[in-house]
Amino acid sequence: MTAPRTFRIAAVPADGVGKEVVAAGRAVLDALAEDSRGSEDAFAFAWEEFPWGCEYYERTGKMIDDDGLDRLKEFDAIYFGAVGWPTVPDHISLWGLRLKICQSFDQWANVRPVHFLPGITSPLRKADDTELDWVVVRENSEGEYAGLGGRNLSGRGQGGEVAVQSALFTEVGCERIMRFAFDLARTRTRRKVSSVTKSNAQQYGMVLWDDVFKRVAADYPDVETESVLVDAMSAKFVLRPEDLSVVVASNLNADILSDLGSALAGSLGLAASANLNPERRFPSMFEPVHGSAPDIAGQGLANPIGAVGSAALMLEHFGLADQAARLHRAIEATTAAGVLTRDVGGTASTEDVTKALIDALNA
């Protein structure tokens, strides 16, 4: 019998529902691996779980250990939950853990599919009879989240302080995310890339983005293109989503648009994402789009589908496309059977949905 291919995965559940959905995702992935045992294509996961997050910060003053990035570097991938808790300012928790990992590991491409599932009612009436499926490609290393700027002049007294938050756009950063989007478009039924900016108002960085987009597009004559302002694109998500295939946008714009996309698909709890370092110099990180949801944390109400969909993206990254497809089929069978958490109109718990997903793997 051949030894299974083993993938080393660092689990970082972090805060709130992050813990519940990572546990669910791990259970589903372990069931898949267990099922492959003894076969020629057997694979296994070697997990190590890290306690970093807001509770850790309150205990130690650190969101991640000093050698945390060095330790994470050794893994094949990172499976992340969500970071943030009301007791710690959000900019400290986000920058201290999630953005620190994304930026240090140059995970410059964030892929966020907007996937409509059977059995889940979309607030879009159009979704009832129109095939809708698009993917947001988010520039994940610079733009509005470059972390450049500062606060000063607090010495002027209350009301006198100033803050500058700069966005950074580099030709290298723009070009690599656009080529990624075009290459992705070539794998899809509809070969189209929609570029999103606000270049009428932001005349430096976003005009550079537009210029690079035109230059890159010339290398992909087989791919249809359009450039749309972000305000118009948010309307288009609602009114003409059937016209979308790959949407490429800057860090902030894509962050907002992908939440809109997941809400249109039915819930923030459904949306999956991959933070990729496409050169594979560092591990990539897979996480649901949603945050730690303090309003429902610890009650068994969290929808695990975003986290499980992110696990499917991780399987694709490992070259296990058949297993990823199997996971997608299990998700569709589960929602079609009406096993739904409260956010999508059901009464099932996180555990019920996880169990149904595992049962559906072999159906």
Ligand SMILES: NC(=O)c1ccc[n+]([C@@H]2O[C@H](COP(=O)([O-])OP(=O)(O)OC[C@H]3O[C@@H](n4cnc5c(N)ncnc54)[C@H](O)[C@@H]3O)[C@@H](O)[C@H]2O)c1
């Ligand atoms: N990637 C991340 O780690 C990430 C992303 C966004 C927000 N956050 C952090 O999360 C905290 C809460 O932020 P927020 O309230 O703006 O966003 P959120 O995504 O946590 O919650 C928004 C709404 O969606 C619901 N929701 C989220 N995930 C769900 C799930 N799996 N199942 C069912 N319902 C779900 C919540 O109950 C809430 O009503 C903040 O500290 C924020 O900084 C972290």
